[in-house]
Amino acid sequence: MERRLHCKSKKRTTLAYDANYVYQIFELITGQPPFDTGMITKDLLIGQMIDEIGPLPSRWQAKSKCAEMNDEDTKYTLEQWLFELYFDSDKKAQFTHEELQSWATVISRLMKFEASERASPADVLKERCFLDD
Numbered sequence: 001m002e003r004r005l006h007c008k009s010k011k012r013t014t015l016a017y018d019a020n021y022v023y024q025i026f027e028l029i030t031g032q033p034p035f036d037t038g039m040i041t042k043d044l045l046i047g048q049m050i051d052e053i054g055p056l057p058s059r060w061q062a063k064s065k066c067a068e069m070n071d072e073d074t075k076y077t078l079e080q081w082l083f084e085l086y087f088d089s090d091k092k093a094q095f096t097h098e099e100l101q102s103w104a105t106v107i108s109r110l111m112k113f114e115a116s117e118r119a120s121p122a123d124v125l126k127e128r129c130f131l132d133d
Contacts, residue, residue, distance in 0.1 A: 022110045053113060099129060
């Protein structure tokens with residue numbers, strides 16, 4: 001099912017779709033979304049994104065009340081959260097630690113606030129998880 005976004009600009013639509021694909025890869029691997037979505041506010045979500053992805057771009061910080069990190073005791077980077085969710089469950093692990101690290105690298109390279117900081121598709125396809133052994 002295609003998700004339709006009603007954004008004012010084509011650039012915002014592209015950003016939302018890019019993030020959605022990376023979000024879905026994370027969820028396919030772990031069975032959970034990268035960010036807590038239950039009963040969450042916009043500021044809490046932004047705080048989680050800052051914890052896992054990094055600081056907001058400077059031009060966004062003025063628009064957000066949440067320029068600081070989350071107040072939660074345990075903070076994870078996106079890679080750490082992927083490993084925590086994947087290996088801390090009752091399901092049988094289908095990826096080795098090395099394979100999961102390759103996927104974590106791909107997700108981390110793609111999940112950036114700024115499009116200019118994201119890896120290109122050509123670069124991502126060179127990662128170990130996309131190569132035949």
